[in-house]
Amino acid sequence: MAWINFLKPKNQLEEGGRSGVPIQEDAGEPEKKCPNCHKNIPLSRLWADNLVCSCGYHFRMKARQRIRMLADKGSFRELYGQMEAGNPLDFPGYTDKVETVRAASGEREAVICGTAKIQGQSLCLFVMESYFMMGSMGSAVGEKITSLFEYAARHRLAVVGFTVSGGARMQEGLLSLMQMAKISAAVKRHGDAGLLYISVLTDPTTGGVTASFAMEGDIILAEPGATVGFAGKRVIEQTTRKSLPKEFQKSEFVLEHGFIDAIIARPNQRKLLAELLKIHDGGRTNEWSGL
Amino acid sequence: MSGAAYDRVKIARGGGRPTGRDYIKNIFRGFIELHGDRRCGDDPAIVGGIARLGGSPVTVIAIEKGHTAAERVARNFGAPNPEGYRKALRLMKQAEKFGRPVVCFVDTSGASCTIGAEERGQGQAIAENLMEMSTLCVPIISILIGEGGSGGALALAVADRVWMLQNAVYSVISPEGCASILWKDSSMAAAAADSLKLTAEDAKSLGVIERILPESDIGQKEYYDRIGTLLMRELKELSADPDLVAGRYDRFxxxxxxxVKEKP
Structure with a gap:
């Protein structure tokens, strides 16, 4: 059951971690080394290219930066931004941890929800935040995403959701686990109303998020090279005592096994999402006339 | 830290407790096992089929850990693979088609964590069960009889009523896993078990389950009869509920x- 692949707390916050981007600037043009091609990239260029290296490597991206990249300028209206986790189980250290993360990330919770437009098409959008406890899913994340699907069903809108998560948030115990069922039920209702849901899996999407709404899209997309899986690699290695191939649980691997529709690089996402939204008429199912 | 919760974990995991098939055999009559997910295989960690409760047909699905060493290996220690969850969903859809209720017995330390399980879409299989069970048009009752290990347990527990044996546990992560992630020390498992609030009493006070089943006479005829009677009464009531599916939605x-706090 130890499939929840939480990353160490320090990794969530440290700047310039495995694929974090340093914010502190030294004298001269600050650079960031690409873990794939090992070239140094000037930070200004990296930011301009939405954190994609010229070799194609996708660095992790903060949720609000992603929203700026995707949504028509000025179109994003945040919903449920006031919701945040309590410490319902009085879990030791949780309150302090959340406060530290809030201060460091500038976010209240591990997902940002709202309405937006992409090339004029209205939609509901949620983007999970890797810089907030690696997108871990507790009651507030569950409540926000569930409320968004209900809002989308009421207003007959499509939902596009970007996932990044280590899984359910263990500090909220069973309440976190139940969010998987709660969100899934809301996704089902939204889908049964004939509305479109596109999930886009980013690095990493694992555990209880993979085993619920990440895998429930009508169309499931993923960024190149993203880790997508249920059990954590370490858990699998411990269970099976086998070392895992490098490409295991990468989005290319998941595509090959038939569990996602396509891999889409960041520069092409906005255009593809706009086209998919148009095809589905902003979420409604069209009457096909052939004209 | 009392360690009381970890004692429950040990009881829930302990050998000698009745397993899924014991419940099927002793509560229901005339069980007909149905195999396979119609996709790629049959998972021995999940047993399912049709049986009678009182006079009426029900679909019964149980995670089976096995009793003997050989059987435990053959049943993958009750860790289901994707084909197990897909078989369970197939049988639930079948139950829906023919209007009979579903009873699930849950007992797993978690879904199988192997390369094969990942290749065959463990996450997708669980996700689909969560979604489809949420709108199944027949009553579902799930009983946690031992370990309720995370998503692998929840995939059979999106139900109208969820009951737990007194010494069963239900948790988002194993106490050992939690301790090793949070404190880098799996010997802190007892402390983690306390913090995770994973006992039946905890689950009830969190609103995650409706009923705790006493188990002082576990394995005796009266024990099974009592569960059978409760199931019959509850299923009858649920079957008459015109708002069954809406009620299940609201339950979760x-x-x-x-x-969740709301701060301006």
Missing amino acids: RRIGRKQ
Whole structure:
């Protein structure tokens, strides 16, 4: 059951971690080394290219930066931004941890929800935040995403959701686990109303998020090279005592096994999402006339 | 730290407890096992089929850990693979088609964590069960009889009523896993078990389950008869509920809601 692949707390916050981007600037043009091609990239260029290296490597991206990249300028209206986790189980250290993360990330919770437009098409959008406890899913994340699907069903809108998560948030115990069922039920209702849901899996999407709404899209997309899986690699290695191939649980691997529709690089996402939204008429199912 | 919760974990995991098939055999009559997911295989960790409860047909699905060493290996220690969850969903859809209720017995330390399980879409299989069970048009009752290990347990527990044996546990992560992640020390498992609030009493006070089943006479005839009677009464009531599916939605919808703070 130890499939929840939480990353160490320090990794969530440290700047310039495995694929974090340093914010502190030294004298001269600050650079960031690409873990794939090992070239140094000037930070200004990296930011301009939405954190994609010229070799194609996708660095992790903060949720609000992603929203700026995707949504028509000025179109994003945040919903449920006031919701945040309590410490319902009085879990030791949780309150302090959340406060530290809030201060460091500038976010209240591990997902940002709202309405937006992409090339004029209205939609509901949620983007999970890797810089907030690696997108871990507790009651507030569950409540926000569930409320968004209900809002989308009421207003007959499509939902596009970007996932990044280590899984359910263990500090909220069973309440976190139940969010998987709660969100899934809301996704089902939204889908049964004939509305479109596109999930886009980013690095990493694992555990209880993979085993619920990440895998429930009508169309499931993923960024190149993203880790997508249920059990954590370490858990699998411990269970099976086998070392895992490098490409295991990468989005290319998941595509090959038939569990996602396509891999889409960041520069092409906005255009593809706009086209998919148009095809589905902003979420409604069209009457096909052939004209 | 009392360690009381970890004692429950040990009882829930302990050998000698009745397993899924014991419940099927002793509560229901004339069980007909149905195999296979119609996709790629048959998972021995999940047993399912049709049986009678009182005079009426029900679909019964149980995670089976096995009793003997050989059987435990053959059943993958009750860790289901994707084809197990897909078989369970197939049988639930079949139950829906023919209008019979579903009873699930849950007992797993978690879904199988192997390369093969990942290749065959463990996450997708669980996700699909969560989604499809939420709108199944027949009553579902799930009983946690031992370990309720995370998503692998929840995939058979999106039900109208969820009951737990007194010494069963239900948790988002194993106490050992939690301790090793949080404190880098799996010997802190007892402390983690306390913090995770994974006992039947905890689950009930969190609103995650409706009923705790006493087990002082576990394995005796009276024990099984009592569960059978409860199931019959509850299924009859649920079968008459015109708002069954809406009620199931609301049951999960409210979990965690009041724990979320709203700050301006």
